[in-house]
Amino acid sequence: MNSHPFLLVEDDANDIFFMRNAMKHAGLAEQLHVAEDGQHAIDYLAGTGKYQDREQFPLPDVILLDLKLPAVMGMDVLRWIRAQPALELVIVIVLTSSSLESDIRTAYREGANSFLVKPNRPQDLLHMVELIAQYWLMLNRPTADSSVHAVEPRLHAVG
């Protein structure tokens, strides 16, 4: 059975809670992995330190990336991801509370696949998660060598 891991890069405990909650209601609870800051995200993706076990910490199909992070900023994580041959095609969705034009431009220029503003309400977040799953895991056609390999029929039940 295929899995489609998500990696949420987020330092705000509340936002992590709401994302877990939304993923649970979308039937994707098992797929969600969390890195609490930019450095943890890089360690996770590089498989270093406590993230060596790929069974427990699989490479994600979709990265949900906040921009305002302590220490290593989201934009730097994005640049790092796109500089890794193994990750250059992974889907990166910026998910942030900023809608500054300069952030949007920079994110796309640095290789983000999508730019989303955090919804205010839990229902809206659930709806967003369902749309992300439908679009990026089912509708979107990835390259053969990107980390998203196959469409999982179970996801048709989502949303």
Add this chain to the structure above:
Amino acid sequence: VHPDDRPRAGEAYWDGIKSGRGFSMEVRLRGADGSHRWFLTRAAPLAEEPGGPGSFLGIATDIEDMKRAQHLASEHVQLLDQAVTARTAELHETIGELEALSYGVAHDMRAPLRAMRGYAELILGGQGGTLDEEGKVYLEKVTGSARRLDSLIADVITYTGILRTELKLSPVQPEPLVRELIESFPELAAHAAVFEIVGPMPAVLAHEASLAQCLAHLLANAVKFIAPGVEPHVRITAEEHAGVVRIWVADNGIGIEPRDQQRIFNLFERIGPADTHPGLGIGLAIVRKTIERAKGRVGVESAPGRGSRFWIQLPTATHHP
């Protein structure tokens, strides 16, 4: 004569003598005590004679004190210039810091607010235990207050955004803009209001997106502040006069007391209690600031119980090709 002035002085002297026109020049002369002082030395021909004048009247005036005063004055002007430049740079820096601060503060305040609303809505949605009716009412008041604060913060961000961004002006047709706004805003449709648009309207010089925002705000106000049981009737007209266009938004609402008519355009001013006047006291300030940044003006004519007529005045587009 001071060594530095000698070449210049010599040239002017012989020029003046040979041509017969005399001369007038400022040179430094050495006094008996060995120090130099500035003099205005002049030579004027005494009589017109064939082949040039034979003699000149020469006057040397001590202008040292005047020279010093002049020098001092120009030094002061220079210092003043430097001080103004430095102060202006400091001021720009301070403004920049304040803008960044207000944006940052406003932005960071939204995250905990979003969390408060989120948790409250989860509880209201049945997660995290059940509430009795009273508990639900209280929690709804919590979310309502959080929502109000959130839209206030959003408005502050918008307001500082207007101050920060350069508005590019171009000709805008107000009439289709107004029609589009009325059709696309569910908020306006929800009030079951009658909109009467009197065209054609002259084109204005404006920043289209921000003018749309301002008009949307005036239209929303026009249907919002209405006596109970009255169907809102909003009439939008435009008139051109002496290079400017005035767009009027007239309603049949509750009207505004004369003493409040200027206040409503200020930041954080509100008239009337919050429950009957759900505005947040910043919307019209946004309208005013936006229009002023586009070289326009705003105003209102109103009387209690007789409706309000808000206007936006902008330069006519044809006067600024």
